[in-house]
Amino acid sequence: MPHMEANAMTFGEEEGEFYYDRVHRIEPFERNNHYHGTYEVFYLVSGERHYFIKEKLYAIQAGDLVFINKFDVHKTSGLGDPEHERIVINFSDNFVSASQPLQPPGLLSLFKLDRPLLRLSPDEQQMMRSLFHKMEQEIAEQAPAYEHMLRILLTELLIRAGRMLDSAPAPAPVSNNPLHQKITDIVKHIHTFYSSKITLDALSSTFYISPYYLSRIFKEITGFTIINYVNLTRIRVAQQLLNDTDMKIVDIAEAVGFESLTHFDRTFKKMMGMTASKYRKGSGAG
The missing domain is CATH 1.10.10.60 (Homeodomain-like)
Known part of the structure; x- marks a missing residue:
């Protein structure tokens, strides 16, 4: 069963098939550099963060989507006010494998680009938040076939993000230092x-x-x-x-x-x- 509290939800294991973690922090928080054998989608709901990904430092703002490939070293740290809320999804190759129905070719290609940050428009943010909300509903209710619904929602998220990435300008890494x-x-x-x-x-x-x-x-x-x-x-x-x-x-x-x-x-x-x-x-x- 998922662990839930106000503005928080945790489901699954980070190195498992599918992991969903939403948390709102008000105290300073900095996670150590780490990597894992699963793909990661990071969405900043509110606040600002620094994100060191593989070899570059990015300034992340509310509404940004970040894509971390398997085995890429990454670390998030504070930027300004420590209060922030974020959503993290980790998933395995098996969870969206080619054998799964409805998976289009190249679904995971956005994780292999040297461009982990996608800055969303207000309309795009609303659409992504709707997908996250539907995932949270499936996790909370765990109705029959909810795992399949999570797979479908994740597939939709990745397809839509891939379309956005094709036309969005590339935010530059932090380079003022x-x-x-x-x-x-x-x-x-x-x-x-x-x-x-x-x-x-x-x-x-x-x-x-x-x-x-x-x-x-x-x-x-x-x-x-x-x-x-x-x-x-x-x-x-x-x-x-x-x-x-x-x-x-x-x-x-x-x-x-x-x-x-x-x-x-x-x-x-x-x-x-x-x-x-x-x-x-x-x-x-x-």
């Missing part, structure tokens, strides 16, 4: 060269910034230490290889940049709460 661009460049570098040896000193030399300052501003903007972000990037790629290939685990460890299987095993277990072999067997598949 030159340090944000510097960190964006460093994150892109890590995403490209994660399989090579990456050190603080090497990054410092490449981007002409002192090791101490780089370490401090990277943690301040992304929420990660550099070594933690490098390891998270490597483990994220390892998860995809474990899910999608038959590569041996020792070869995966080497391919993503770990110098030893022992270090890979220790890091994977620390981040995922299980060994890579157990993850491959299906316990960690989203």
Whole structure:
């Protein structure tokens, strides 16, 4: 059954087939950087937020829709008044798989674009809120076949958002702070060269910034230490290889940049709460 209170509703699990979470906060809130094996739709009902997605920082305002692809690192944090209300939907590939009736081709393509933010017009906001309201009704009442209704409503949401994205101007990432661009460049570098040896000193030399300052501003903007972000990037790629290939685990460890299987095993277990072999067997598949 869903958990509900005033201005709040939680249904399902974040890494499950379908998850719906609506919450209204009045106190400052900042979630740690994270990623998951499910797709995410984020809608800001009220307030303002910063959203760090993969490698860029965005200013999110009320009425914005955000699309997070599987395994993309993201983090939301405060921007101005801490009071805000937001809706988050997570869903699996299986929930909207091609075998499901009514699913059109390319339904998930908007998650693969380098453009996670969709700024809606007032009419578009009203239409999206109507869809969210219908989902909440289905979750609350749980009438026969309500899971199928949730799938249909989610499909409608994604189709309509895809149509809007085709004609909407692309909101620019936050760029008023030159340090944000510097960190964006460093994150892109890590995403490209994660399989090579990456050190603080090497990054410092490449981007002409002192090791101490780089370490401090990277943690301040992304929420990660550099070594933690490098390891998270490597483990994220390892998860995809474990899910999608038959590569041996020792070869995966080497391919993503770990110098030893022992270090890979220790890091994977620390981040995922299980060994890579157990993850491959299906316990960690989203």
